[in-house]
Amino acid sequence: MVEMNVAAWRKSxxxxxxxxxxxxxxxxxxxxxxxxxxxxxxxxxTPAEWDAFVEGVAAGEFRF
Structure with a gap:
């Protein structure tokens, strides 16, 4: 399990x-x-899942 209190959280x-x-x-x-x-x-x-998400955002796959 990842220790969430050591994470440096960022938001847009x-x-x-x-x-x-x-x-x-x-x-x-x-x-x-x-x-x-x-x-x-x-x-x-995972890094691969994150990269796929970022690429999808850049490609407009999540626009409604």
Whole structure:
């Protein structure tokens, strides 16, 4: 299990003071959590999964 309290959590500058998702990299995992509920479990992704997500965002795959 990844120790979440050692993670350096970041959120988009577009969030401003709003609640957002936050991301952190710990060892070889990328973690994502809900900023309004930071004590809840985070989702963990491998580097390959994270890269696929980032490429999908850049390609517009998640636009509605």
């Amino acid at each position: 500058s577009r969030c401003g003071t709003s609640n957002c998702v936050e991301v952190a990299k710990v060892d070889d995992q990328y973690l994502i959590r809900d900023s309004k509920n930071p004590e809840a479990p985070a989702l963990a992704f």
